[in-house]
Amino acid sequence: MRIVVQDTPFDMGAEAEAFANGRHDMGAVVTFTGIVRDFGDGGLDAMEIEHYPGMTRKALETIAEEARTRWSLGDVLVIHRYGRMEPGEKIMMVATAAPHRKDAFEAAEYLMDYLKSRAPFWKKEHATTGETGWVAAKDEDEDALSRW
């Protein structure tokens, strides 16, 4: 299990390759990468992510460990950035390795659902107009946890 919290960019290709490499007993690797998305009108200048340094790693480890108890997984990778990012930049990624794809897919979805609502990150949008605003948590993100 590898948990990374950093402000610098990461190379999703290199991370996925390193994660998948050399496994002989894992038939499936699933990766998900989250990317800063513009409003669709070019109006987003940047996304700023604040986190709770003392708690973030522990919260991510707890979520990843729970995934390992629920599914048959060989390994889990979580990378999450904080700080300022522009549209198109990668915010975070998760990867799961499992003997079979169902476990790898479901565990990756579980990790994403919990990362959204239970890991101490907060997103603030900076518009090109100079306006800023904290992204509000969505009810459906909270509801998504109930399916697990």
Next chain:
Amino acid sequence: MDVLYFAWVRERIGLPKEKVTTDAATVADLVAELRAREERYDLAFSDLSALRVAVDQELTDFDASIKDAREVAFFPPMTGG
């Protein structure tokens, strides 16, 4: 104990962290003490349904005990991923 604020809670109160000496038994008691201090605290804590709390870096609820706690953090619902 250390009391930490994140995101708009930090902005509304105007600082990220402060030392608080308190006899409060629960998070809710601590919130009541903070609200009585100044209007900026009162405003920040006016709607507890919009806030989350962690005691010693574990998510918990407002009824939780803070006896022997070293760190209490207040923040809005998280928006990771």
